[in-house]
Amino acid sequence: MKHTMVRTALRNGAVFEIPYASALDNIAKRNWWAAAREVVRVTKGKGLIVTGGGTDVADLRAPRDVGNLCVDSAYPFIAKLI
Numbered sequence: 001m002k003h004t005m006v007r008t009a010l011r012n013g014a015v016f017e018i019p020y021a022s023a024l025d026n027i028a029k030r031n032w033w034a035a036a037r038e039v040v041r042v043t044k045g046k047g048l049i050v051t052g053g054g055t056d057v058a059d060l061r062a063p064r065d066v067g068n069l070c071v072d073s074a075y076p077f078i079a080k081l082i
Contacts, residue, residue, distance in 0.1 A: 001042045010047045019053025020061070020069055 006016075016039050022032040040048065050070060052060055061069075 001038060003042060006042050010043065015047045015049050016043055017049045017051055017053075019051045020066060021053040021055070023069065024054075 018036050018039060020032075022028040023036075025032075050066055054060055
């Protein structure tokens with residue numbers, strides 16, 4: 001992700017979605033952490049939405065669980081919002 005394009009998008013009101021359903025899947029977990037970390041790094045924590053993105057009821061989590069996922073992932077920008 002290029003910083004200039006992301007900053008321009010944020011200034012124009014864009015938001016970036018991080019669906020956490022892939023973080024619960026053992027196969028896709030590593031790629032999810034890397035991609036989420038990159039989005040948080042480039043956006044500096046601004047304009048982020050953490051969503052479920054699940055296709056099954058078992059993929060849904062309580063709001064506190066999602067908050068803990070963000071805090072445990074060492075995202076200081078997201079941790080401040082919780």
